Amino acid sequence: MESAAYLTEPETNGHREVGEIAVADVTGETAAAAPAAFHLTRGRYRSAGLRVLELRVDVDGPGTLRKVSGDFFTSSGSTTSYAGSFIVDAPAVTVSPHQMVIRGQGRFSGPAPAPFPFVEVTIPRRPVGQPRAAATVRFIRPPNHVGLTYVCSFRSAYFRTVRWEQDSVTGKVPFVSYDTGSLPQPPGSPARVLTVPKAFAEAGIDLVAGGAANVLGDNQNGWTIAELHAAMQTNFSLWRNVPQWMVWLLVASRFEGNPGVRGIMFDAQDAFQRQGCAVFHDLIQGMDPESRRAQLRTYVHELGHAFNLLHSWQKDLATPPAPLGPNRGFGDLSWMNYPQNYDPDPDPPNPEGAAAYWSAFPFSFTAAELVHLRHGFYRDVIMGANPFGRGAADIDADLFDEPVVDESGLVLDLRATKQTYAYGEPVVVELRLGTTDLRGRSVHEYLHPDYELVSVAIRQPSGRTVLYRPLMRRCVDAEATTRLHPERNPAVYASAYVGYGQDGHYFQQPGTYQLRAAYVAADGSRIVSPVLRTVVRHPRSESDEQVAELMLGEEQGTLFALRGSDSPSLRAGNDALQEVVKHHGKHPLAVYARMVQGLNAEHEFKYLTADKAALEVRSPEPKEAIGRLTAVVKATTEGNGVDDITLNMVMRRLARAHARDGDRKQSDGVLNSLVERFDSGVYRPHVIETVRRQAEETRRSIHEEFGG
Template sequence: MTEACHHLPALFPGVTTLSTITSGVGQTSIGGLMRTQTRIDADRVGDGRIEAGAAHRVEDEPSAVGELDGSYRGNRDSSPGLMELRIDIGGAVSAPRVSGDIFGAAGGTTNYIGSFLMSSPSMTARASGVRIEGEITSTWSTSPEHLEVDVARSATGAPGPAVVRWSSAQAPDGASWTCAFVSTHFRTVAIELDSVAGQVPFASYDLGSLPLPPGELRRVLTVSGAFAEAGIDLRPAGTTNAVASSDAGSNARWSARELHAAMVNNFSRFADAPQWNVWLLVATAFDDPDPVRGIMFDFATGDGFQRQGCAVFNDQVAGTDASTQRAALRTYVHELGHCFNLLHSWEKHVGNPPAPLGPNNGRGDRSWMNYAQNYQPPPPAPGGTAAYWNDFRFSFTAAELVHLRHGFREDVIMGGNPFGTGAAELDPVVFNAPIDDHSGFTLELRTRAVYAYGEPVVVEIKLGTTDTRGAEAVPTLHPQHGLVSIAIRRPSGRVVPYRPMLRRCAEDAPPRGLVPGRAAYDSAYIGAGATGTYFDAPGEYQLRARYIAPDGSHVVSPPIRLRIRPPLTEEDERVGELLSGPEQGQLLQVLGSESPALQTGNDAFGEVIAEHGRHPLALYARLARGFPGRRPFKELTAEKEIRVHPARPDESAALLGEVVQTTKAAGVAGPGLDNVSLNQTMRALAEAEARRGHTGRAHEVLDDIVPTLRGRGVGEPVLQGLTRGVEDARAALPTS
């Protein structure tokens, strides 16, 4: 096979290559330099639901329009300070915008102060230049503020300097900046690419290889080209790297914990700080039963700095035929879009602030951020994969373009605000039960009524149907897949969304037929997520979930309540604190990791086991320490080599065995694992026993799964499916 690194540069073509694009793109000459300017057709704008009106032109000179578009940068005129300005008035989106970021300078340091946005600019074009003005909103605004931007026309025709004047009722004279033209792009992002040896990254796709929507002309598109059409300069950060994998095997599967460790070790620009840098790993396969095409990393060390990296998996996206190449391009752009804080098309109304959904609750968006198989415009238009590609114009929606180009800096920049913007209050109306529901589906959350302080909160998610004819659903119910969202009402009354630390794109997961009495189940640890911990205070909480059905219906569960009990003893308080840190939450989310970046969390779990091993909550520390030890751990080192840490099957079997015994002894109502997690843990225990050479014991554990869950009240239809899963696990047991 050709070495992967030989293909890497094609992912990042130069500006000259981009200037050959001819479809949906206008080329404007500025001083002899050809630049690319994306045009959004009217039928594309409808997906974006943009409310602001177009720019008002007082003295319209078409030659001035659009030639000003791009980014500017300059200093404050009267005191230290810096502005990064973005002008977007040339028709590239349905509603022109002007936006910018303000930075303060003190000594040798520069600090971000805030961002502003002019949503409805008016424009006066004259022979000497163009004036753009309007009211702004900002990250700090407490009163109406007005901005004037005068852009001079240079002798060459290129944009001259932009003079920005700020005024408000409190400061009518305001401040001013002089900003020089920098780029025809609105933002610039450095991407660092690593590829496991033998895994060839996507290079480019010729849009003429397969039929295109009417009016969409043929062009060759790369990942960076797709972002260039959106106004984003995605450029390589130094050299690309091929990762040696001699110790990992050609079919090595990557777990979430291994991917996170790989990013921390290998992303040379990884930092606990917001920065315009992103990491992408081309890997073999993801360690998950669902067909995962890609993952956006939404968790990091410390208290934030998320969305810094993503991975794509070649077992799902690699191939040389045209349809596979087309789908691979969409996957790469889709995962990187998540790093820019773009949600899936059907999730945008649970962001902060919420964004309006596109056609058919977002399922009809013709966007990189939709799933091809889930595409469903309003009936009677056809939906599904074929319809998506018949309609898709290889672009973001207008609203997504506004976010990429003009979203407030911390909402877009990698390492800025968490995915979905943050942990701010969520409008409870989003999770209201529909007035009329003919979807044929039922959704239910289950959990214990009372949890101890610091105890991990796990919910069971059940999707069923009331349709006696049966109904087809995509049964990827974990919130990481994006089809299920969970809202949490805290004791204060504030409602926040649970935001998982990973975003798995299992878009190829096949639908499953459901009939009354045979539901789909999953469980999710929701004690900690991308925005921190959710159950850190004693009191009563309320939970409600929402599932997006294949036809776009929003299926809402009845609300359930749970109570966090205050600590009863000093030991309760200490154990609760040891289980509640941010790294502990990450470890519980990925079921343990050997990553050095999470050593503090592992040390806390070790203290629980060593000093408080008889405490009822110690089983969660044993679970997090025992689960990863059953298998070798792949570490992608800074030297771009895969170092395999051997499995610890004896330790894993001892720890997981105690978890299983404690849960069985406690019963359904006591502290311990839920049924789905217990099933998963018993399979892991069987794997650890087999790996340590105790094959008979491994089969005994598997034989005990169905009787144990039957005794805990699991119904026979579910047990039938579990029986098949047990046999699959038996066939997959390691031989040594």
């Protein structure tokens, strides 16, 4: 990585001056450099008229990627619509004293071949102090047939401009800046003071503060995913459910349920995704250099997800798949990697981990990430357009083939919680990670797909293979590990609802499904499970069909994934679940509707008032929760309820509901019954011990919160 260079050229579009734009030299290649007296031929240009071309020229000056790209728009009346994109990956650049000419074959976003596939851009060179010249763009079909021609005036030295609104909760001071020279950094990487906008400016992206900076009320219990999304909808003053270059970031206290979550891009549950993210201040707070450095990385990392950038080790799971960097992506020196996961070479004794990452990290995106940010097709990058990871979710059916050589000493199992599932029934799977190494193995425990260190592929009855993409992805501190041993601690477990994700319902048709999971270990090893085959049964009666229709709505799927929500945008889903309980209460699937209602009632829900003046809290409703969750436990005891892992969670939440209602004796009784159910001779000792430990942790938490 070359050292950063700095430009000080003003914009001419009346927006504001660029100031110092630091653009890292990510390729080491440049076109013939323009004399110092001339403007650099780079930046964003735009034509006028009914057919508009927004052009991005990236062939001149420091940090060039040697690419040209653009987006087409059409105007009709008072509306403008997106019409397509193109990119020229390796153009030929000819420089004369008076102009620069850029030629190359374009790659277009449409499915049909472009009738005029070659692109020619001509830009006169102007001395600094004079207005920049317009770019003339011609689309050509060989040998010399010219299609449309556009004249694009210069707009900005940045390739894209995004308005960024940041809010925070009471008492949490947002990150301001970090001096990269305050701690050791790579030789050749210049010391500079970085803010979040300056970090994106170095990538050629103009991140402009917009909207009102609000301070929201906080709650000591932390924030849930549903509450974050509801807060965005009511507090993001720039928010609209349309594609737009606008993003919201909330500086919240902490994530409820997992103190290791540093940040989250939570907006992945509807048709207009990637508009909001959050960072959790309590985990990254501090004024010392290490804390400020961590804050900067977390803010940029989560905003990077809003631009549709995946984690470094996940890029081959995008649609279409992208190449991975060194050591399957773990060797990337990028904002999108985890410092603790950094491992440039799988063979020891090469330095790895957080210390090695920070000693080599130049505070930049990789070259491939810069290409996406500057030149990715419009709908792949703009917030509110294509879902995270592109959204189609088609993947290579062989993606999860077993490794040819596996010396990891780890074994991953994927199990269905039921032999078959009813049509419309939520599909929950169990993941088990064990070891065969008699010496033991250290592993991270983030088995749930939400943490993106485990992926689940699903082959549907149609033959299509899709990747389960969770609604909410969580960025965690993966340094948290446990030691597995074949005798003392043989395995760790997790259960996951995989029935609904970013692409909707994955089990919408009866038939046989094949599932396979892959676990990414801390050293980059990819542990693949055997294939799990499970069946979704055909409905057996008219009642089955009616209940399935009520269970399979998009909002209902979101409610199952979130375990309930009061969000106004999910009102129809809550109404459908209430109809299941009210009119089909004896149907076996009604237990799941009651479970979602009970879990939501047991928990408070934070939301903003209509005037956005204050944060209000809907208090828990323990009696409602007790009634719903007790019915779930009863149905399960009778053999018509949920799986045992889900029951474990339900009974611990039921115990909390009793404690909230002032009945500590009943609360203790529920936890005792939980342990007794698992200590029945059916389960292995380490499973019983895990349940006993979880019950005692819940008991202690209840004592601390409610006393007695």
